[in-house]
Amino acid sequence: MLYRRFGRTELQMPFFSCGGMRYQFKWQDVPPAEIPQDNQENLEATIHRAVELGINHIETARGYGTSEMQLGRILPKFPREKLIVQTKVSPVADAKEFRQTFEKSLAYLQLDYVDLLGLHGINTAEILDYSICEGGCLEVAKQLQAEGKVRFIGFSTHAPTEIIVQAINTNQFDYVNLHWYYINQWNWSAIEAANKLDMGVFIISPANKGGLLYQPSEKLVNLCQPLSPMVFNDLFCLSHPQVHTLSIGAAKPSDFDEHLKTLKLLDNADEILPPIIERLEKAAIETLGENWVKTWEHNLPTWEETPGQINIKVVLWLLNLALAYDMVEYGKMRYNLLGNGNHWFPGNRADKLDELDLRECLVNSPHADKIPQMLAKANAMLKAEDVKRLSQS
Numbered sequence: 001m002l003y004r005r006f007g008r009t010e011l012q013m014p015f016f017s018c019g020g021m022r023y024q025f026k027w028q029d030v031p032p033a034e035i036p037q038d039n040q041e042n043l044e045a046t047i048h049r050a051v052e053l054g055i056n057h058i059e060t061a062r063g064y065g066t067s068e069m070q071l072g073r074i075l076p077k078f079p080r081e082k083l084i085v086q087t088k089v090s091p092v093a094d095a096k097e098f099r100q101t102f103e104k105s106l107a108y109l110q111l112d113y114v115d116l117l118g119l120h121g122i123n124t125a126e127i128l129d130y131s132i133c134e135g136g137c138l139e140v141a142k143q144l145q146a147e148g149k150v151r152f153i154g155f156s157t158h159a160p161t162e163i164i165v166q167a168i169n170t171n172q173f174d175y176v177n178l179h180w181y182y183i184n185q186w187n188w189s190a191i192e193a194a195n196k197l198d199m200g201v202f203i204i205s206p207a208n209k210g211g212l213l214y215q216p217s218e219k220l221v222n223l224c225q226p227l228s229p230m231v232f233n234d235l236f237c238l239s240h241p242q243v244h245t246l247s248i249g250a251a252k253p254s255d256f257d258e259h260l261k262t263l264k265l266l267d268n269a270d271e272i273l274p275p276i277i278e279r280l281e282k283a284a285i286e287t288l289g290e291n292w293v294k295t296w297e298h299n300l301p302t303w304e305e306t307p308g309q310i311n312i313k314v315v316l317w318l319l320n321l322a323l324a325y326d327m328v329e330y331g332k333m334r335y336n337l338l339g340n341g342n343h344w345f346p347g348n349r350a351d352k353l354d355e356l357d358l359r360e361c362l363v364n365s366p367h368a369d370k371i372p373q374m375l376a377k378a379n380a381m382l383k384a385e386d387v388k389r390l391s392q393s
Helices: 037-052 067-071 095-109 125-132 137-146 161-168 188-196 218-223 229-238 253-260 263-288 290-295 312-325 328-335 371-382
Strands: 003-005 012-014 016-019 057-059 084-089 114-120 150-156 175-178 200-203 245-248
Touching (some): 067 095, 095 114, 095 137, 114 137, 114 175, 137 150, 150 200, 175 188, 229 245, 229 253, 312 371
Parallel strands (some): 016 245, 114 150, 200 245
16 A cells, blocks of 8 residues: 555554445444345455555444444554544534544444544535634534544545635645546546645545446546546546545445556656546547537536526536536436435526526526537436435435
């Protein structure tokens, strides 16, 4: 395993982290006796495999159901100083409730402290305020730090970039968990802001949210040759030293194997990546047209400013991926979360276009005439049954 300094924490962070949202038994708490033995054995085998590989950063959250409870049966068996354990707790208006929730997390984990506590889901201005206001959740997190129950404090986010940057620029956090990968590079300015303040940078879910890369389309496989799409994306992310670790949401011990192929390629990333990126860009232009590829997101309204609260930017982005790279299954998964995932996936689908007039909100877009047609195309291609966030399943 290779390691990078995790910003001001000075932790030596493995290039890959073991994320805890795919191997647990349930997305809700259950009595410990209800956890099947085979599920627990698989989780423990996955943790053992991670630690054997040098992936000593184990990451979970209170919102991941039985994950903490199950980790509490295995993590105390390792020398504590050998592990970097992170959990995350969602900010709420009542900071006392935040503390109570954290105490439950710590009890489930059966640890005296966590190395990293993330305020989970600073996705809106309101939640940021819950976090940083006087007497808010960040103040409680700092009290927990003073009590020795937390070493470093960060936040995770699905927010628009401007809110992420606002949270970073408070300079109150040691690290950030955020989305950034080849198919979605919108948050690069947030990574730069975090680097400027010497914060750790953790990339959320590059294989799942980064494109369902464990079940890639044939077209994407061909475009990424000689790498798999998963290894290409890992290499793309890790070739940027501003990125410190990528989360692997392992469901079983063998899920690390493909990712590990990335490590030996890093020294040659400058030669390996450009031809693949060129092919991907060329495929997008051939399918969608150069003008659209280079300007489609110019001057789009926010979802709050759009009739029907359609998240035009996300809908068009998913359509582009589906058309250019045959990423239809990924598009369906993400598209059908719109309207169902509250602040984690804000805004709505384009399924009520016939009832809406978008002319005014698109007046500054160079593609004002084309966008309604593209939104209709996206809805026809991607709409399926409503999808819930995993934690609501």
